[in-house]
Amino acid sequence: MNFKSTIGFEVHFELKTKSKIFSPSPVSYGAEANTETNVIDWAMPGVLPFVNKDVYRLGIMVALATHAHILPTTHFDRKNYYYPDSPKAYQITQFFQPLARDGYVEIEVHGKKKRIGIHEMHIEEDAGKNTHGTNGFSYVDLNRQGVPLLEVVSEPEISDPEEGYAYLEKLRKIVQFTGASDVKMEEGSMRVDTNISIRPAGQKELGTKVEMKNLNSFEHVRKSLAYEEKRQAQVLLSGGRVQLSTRRFDDATGKTVLERVKEGDADYRYFPEPDLAPDHISQEWIDEIAATLPRSAEERYNQYVNDFGLKDYDANVLLQTKESSDFFDEAVAAGADPQLAANWMNTQVNGYLNDNRVELADIKLTPEHLAAMIKLIKDGTISSKIAKKVFAETIANGTDPKKYVEDQGMVQLSDTSVLEPMVKEVVDSNPQSVEDFKNGKDRAIGYLVGQLMKQTRGKANPKVINKLLNEELNKR
Numbered sequence: 001m002n003f004k005s006t007i008g009f010e011v012h013f014e015l016k017t018k019s020k021i022f023s024p025s026p027v028s029y030g031a032e033a034n035t036e037t038n039v040i041d042w043a044m045p046g047v048l049p050f051v052n053k054d055v056y057r058l059g060i061m062v063a064l065a066t067h068a069h070i071l072p073t074t075h076f077d078r079k080n081y082y083y084p085d086s087p088k089a090y091q092i093t094q095f096f097q098p099l100a101r102d103g104y105v106e107i108e109v110h111g112k113k114k115r116i117g118i119h120e121m122h123i124e125e126d127a128g129k130n131t132h133g134t135n136g137f138s139y140v141d142l143n144r145q146g147v148p149l150l151e152v153v154s155e156p157e158i159s160d161p162e163e164g165y166a167y168l169e170k171l172r173k174i175v176q177f178t179g180a181s182d183v184k185m186e187e188g189s190m191r192v193d194t195n196i197s198i199r200p201a202g203q204k205e206l207g208t209k210v211e212m213k214n215l216n217s218f219e220h221v222r223k224s225l226a227y228e229e230k231r232q233a234q235v236l237l238s239g240g241r242v243q244l245s246t247r248r249f250d251d252a253t254g255k256t257v258l259e260r261v262k263e264g265d266a267d268y269r270y271f272p273e274p275d276l277a278p279d280h281i282s283q284e285w286i287d288e289i290a291a292t293l294p295r296s297a298e299e300r301y302n303q304y305v306n307d308f309g310l311k312d313y314d315a316n317v318l319l320q321t322k323e324s325s326d327f328f329d330e331a332v333a334a335g336a337d338p339q340l341a342a343n344w345m346n347t348q349v350n351g352y353l354n355d356n357r358v359e360l361a362d363i364k365l366t367p368e369h370l371a372a373m374i375k376l377i378k379d380g381t382i383s384s385k386i387a388k389k390v391f392a393e394t395i396a397n398g399t400d401p402k403k404y405v406e407d408q409g410m411v412q413l414s415d416t417s418v419l420e421p422m423v424k425e426v427v428d429s430n431p432q433s434v435e436d437f438k439n440g441k442d443r444a445i446g447y448l449v450g451q452l453m454k455q456t457r458g459k460a461n462p463k464v465i466n467k468l469l470n471e472e473l474n475k476r
Contacts, residue, residue: 002201003233007158007194007225008209011171013150013181014126014189015058020146021125022049022092027148029187033141041145043088048275051076055148056281058180059099059123060289062150065178065296066118066171068103073280076123076273085128085140093124095270097278099150105174107166116167117155124149144188150180156195156206161225168192168218176322177297185216192218196225197242198232207232208242212249212256224249224256231256300325308338317346323360324350330367336374344370348388352395364398365391373401385458386410414461416468419452422460423468426451427476437473445469 019026023040040047063070077095103118128145132138152171158164172190176183183190192215197207210228215221227249232242247256297319304315318328324345331341349370353359373390376382382390382405390410393399405411413419426448427434436444445466452465 001237003198003229003236004201004203005160005196005198005225005229006156006206007160007164007196008156009152009154009158009164009167009171010193010195011152011154011168012126012191012193013062013152013175013183015055015123015148015150016179016181016189017052017054017058017148019052021052021055021123021148023146025146029189031143033139034143036143037145041087041142049092051276051279052148055123056099056279057289058148058178059121059150060281060286061178061180061293062152062175063100063103063121064286064290064293065174066103066105066121066152068100068118068121070100070281070286071097072282073097073278074099074123075278076276077270078273079124080269083127083130084138085130085142085145087128087142087145091125091127092273092276093151094122096272098122105154105167105170107163107170109163109166114163116157116163119153119155121150121152124151156197161222161229164194164225165218165222168221173297173319177294177300177325179294179322185218191216192221194221194225196228196232198229198236200236207236208244210242210244210256211246213246213259215249220249220251223251223254227254227256294322297322297325300329304338304342308332308342310339310342314339314342314346317350318342321360327360327367327370331370331374334368334371336367336371337378340374340377341370344374344391348391349395363395365395366398369394369398369401376401376405380414380461380463381405381411383412383458383460383462386412410459412461413456413459414464416464419460419465419468422452422455423465423472426455427469427472434473434476438476445473 017027020041023038025036025038025041028036040049060070074094075097076092079091079093079095080089081091082089098120099122101120103121104115105118106113106115108114126144126147126149128140128142130138130140154167158167172183175181181189185191193211193213194215195209195211197209199205199207210232212224212228215224228247235242243261245261246259248259249256301315301319304310304318305312310318319325328341328345331345332338349365352363373387373394376390377384377387386405390401390404393404394401430448430451433444433448448469449462449465452460
């Protein structure tokens with residue numbers, strides 16, 4: 001029997017605000033436990049939440065980027081449940097009137113384009129975090145309590161794990177390039193829940209849905225969905241019934257494991273949050289935000305390939321992160337040749353980041369410095385070999401490339417009146433290379449170039465000495 005899969009996603013993005021959604025507590029990753037909290041986060045009696053307006057602004061940016069319809073009036077609700085890391089015993093979320101509905105994301109997979117609908121996106125607060133010590137005690141950190149989240153709920157229109165992977169990649173890139181979220185799964189600023197049901201081919205009615213929560217990598221999403229497709233098919237083929245449930249993915253075994261039977265909406269006893277009035281979002285404000293929306297990854301790709309002439313590979317490497325793309329754009333704006341800037345970004349800069357396990361924001365190289373160094377290469381002031389030394393100094397210490405080249409006497413030697421006598425001397429001193437050249441052995445030129453580079457300590461302009469050497473050898 002053949003089965004068809006139906007897959008949906010609920011993706012949480014941590015919005016990049018300076019303070020929490022309902023309190024003035026700061027938001028930062030990695031702070032000491034319980035140092036970024038206040039009485040509102042602790043749910044002390046008598047305290048009242050108030051909405052951080054920037055949360056709406058960032059949410060609207062994502063809604064616009066995904067073609068969603070922003071509701072003119074939105075409201076928060078209470079989702080009631082108890083967890084040790086949620087002192088209120090309820091979560092403030094948007095259930096009845098979310099921020100936006102009816103968006104979409106276009107993906108390309110299996111050689112075909114497909115539009116995946118977004119059912120809705122709503123704003124809510126995050127809970128704290130439990131940790132369990134080896135001493136038998138458990139600990140609660142409320143730093144994350146009240147951090148703003150945007151939950152993007154897809155329509156169940158995804159047909160297989162590969163489509164699901166493509167959807168997540170595209171959604172992450174869209175959100176990242178709005179600047180609304182860091183989308184770092186390793187830091188929890190992007191978290192994925194997925195659900196899947198299967199049904200016999202030809203059957204219209206959807207099968208029973210199984211949900212998998214808190215998947216911490218796209219690869220785990222793909223593996224867990226693939227496993228569930230097989231597991232649910234085996235259950236149905238053996239005459240069993242798939243249970244409405246929540247499961248987790250075990251990376252060690254590659255299997256999903258039952259956690260609990262799924263709750264329905266009624267179990268959460270949703271009702272409108274009485275401490276917060278409805279908020280009205282004007283079209284004027286939406287237009288204002290739309291006017292400041294950063295360029296999308298797609299727009300940047302078109303510019304890189306069509307205007308700058310970059311190859312598809314180079315453009316896509318630059319677009320792996322917004323930070324990388326921004327850095328490249330700023331270097332080009334500062335006068336760097338686009339192809340050379342892409343080459344340096346995708347090789348030397350990325351190599352440095354990987355070797356030192358740091359990010360662009362952590363290094364001392366600036367787009368202006370990269371542009372200055374590329375100009376020195378382009379106008380022949382320094383060779384590519386010397387440029388690597390300049391790069392090492394600049395990225396490590398933030399030294400201005402032009403000043404460093406001048407101070408260290410690294411200016412490339414291109415003066416033919418200086419180089420010609422040196423070329424003649426090298427050729428005279430290496431008769432075997434002259435003989436090899438006459439016998440068609442091209443490596444003879446490479447040897448002689450090496451000798452000249454050695455004499456000039458790498459300063460000789462390779463183009464110039466190659467030309468002079470060929471001229472001199474052809475005379476012999």
